[in-house]
Amino acid sequence: MAPLLTVEHLTKRFGGLTAVNDVSFTVEEGDFLGIIGPNGAGKTTLFNLITGFLPPDAGEVRFKDQPITGWKAYKISRLGMTRTFQITKPFGHLDVKENVVVAALQTSSTLREARERAEGVLRFVGLESYRDRSITHLPMGLKKKLELAKALATRPSLLFLDEVMGGLASDEVQDMMEVLRKVRESGVTLIMIEHVLQAITQLSERLLVLHHGAKLAHGSTREVIRDPEVVEAYLGEVDPDAVH
Ligand SMILES: Nc1ncnc2c1ncn2[C@@H]1O[C@H](COP(=O)(O)OP(=O)(O)O)[C@@H](O)[C@H]1O
Ligand SMILES: [Mg+2]
Incomplete structure (x- = not known):
């Protein structure tokens, strides 16, 4: 069966800046994928390209094997793909x-x-x-x-969350995590950008790391947070026991 979401070679340039650079990954139904990376890494732009808020310069997006590259957001949302906004x-x-x-x-x-x-x-x-x-x-x-x-x-059957925990107090983070667990149990596949590492490493089984627009790492949360390149570019110290 085709993956729920397939992203191939997705690229977006703003003038001389390549905000998203040749990013590819797939998401299976039922996955909970976390996307992390420094500010300006291209995370929100990647969401914008996939969910129809910006047209890509190159690359392809397929939802349940249907090409949706360049489709408008309202049309994509009717197929069952929705996102939240960071702001x-x-x-x-x-x-x-x-x-x-x-x-x-x-x-x-x-x-x-x-x-x-x-x-x-x-x-x-x-x-x-x-x-x-x-x-x-x-x-x-x-x-x-x-x-x-x-x-x-x-x-939605596939929900994109852009920093839904940004600016929250720790009890609010716990509350949001509980709600997201319920969302997942209800059968929704989730892709989540988040800086609150405690939360994202506990919720996601897989992590994609963006750095300067490109994919720096992608794999199981346990592997990715121990990847020396990821630690150097972004993580610093994360408690490896506090992961999914
Ligand atoms: N509409 C835009 N026009 C020009 N540059 C943009 C636009 N949106 C984002 N950028 C730039 O692209 C880069 C990636 O931004 P963004 O995707 O918001 O990063 P992140 O969400 O990882 O913090 C940044 O350098 C940002 O300034
Ligand atoms: Mg962002």
Whole structure:
């Protein structure tokens, strides 16, 4: 059977800068892949290329063996591939529930269906008691949960998470990890960019390391965090016992 996602030789240049340089990897259904690397390594750009927010200069993306390179994000999302944004982008004039309903509408045929789905997702991530709250003053932990809820509301089979733990306090990180474990148990395949190493090494079985736009390492989390090149480029000291 074809992998769920196949990325081949994906490349993106911004002027003289090659932000993503000839990156290839595959993801099987049920995988939890972590993507790590220094700031500016090209992680978010890689997500943008795969999920249709930027067209690549070269390379190919296939979802369930269907070529989707250069497709627009809304079309890709209808196939079951959705992402969150590192910088959350809620609609400020809508409350928590309405933001999730708008997201659900992308892949539902009626408003009623979107509303029901939004209620389910809010319960699933633990936001139901905030459903009528204005999003303007939500704490960061809840903003990140809302971002996750919006993505889940489209019913993805493959979900891309861009630093959903960035800026969270440690109890919020634990909470988010629990929710992500539940997402995974519900059958969603996950690809996650994260700087919170404690979290990503516990959640992902496989890691892809980007450095200057290129793939520096890719393999089991245990192997990758012991790879001397990875340690030198990015990791420094990670407790090898605290991994998946
Ligand atoms: N739209 C853009 N235009 C020009 N340069 C960009 C753009 N997006 C990202 N870059 C540059 O590409 C490189 C990779 O950025 P990014 O993918 O955001 O890295 P990461 O997510 O790993 O921190 C950085 O040098 C960044 O400044
Ligand atoms: Mg980024």
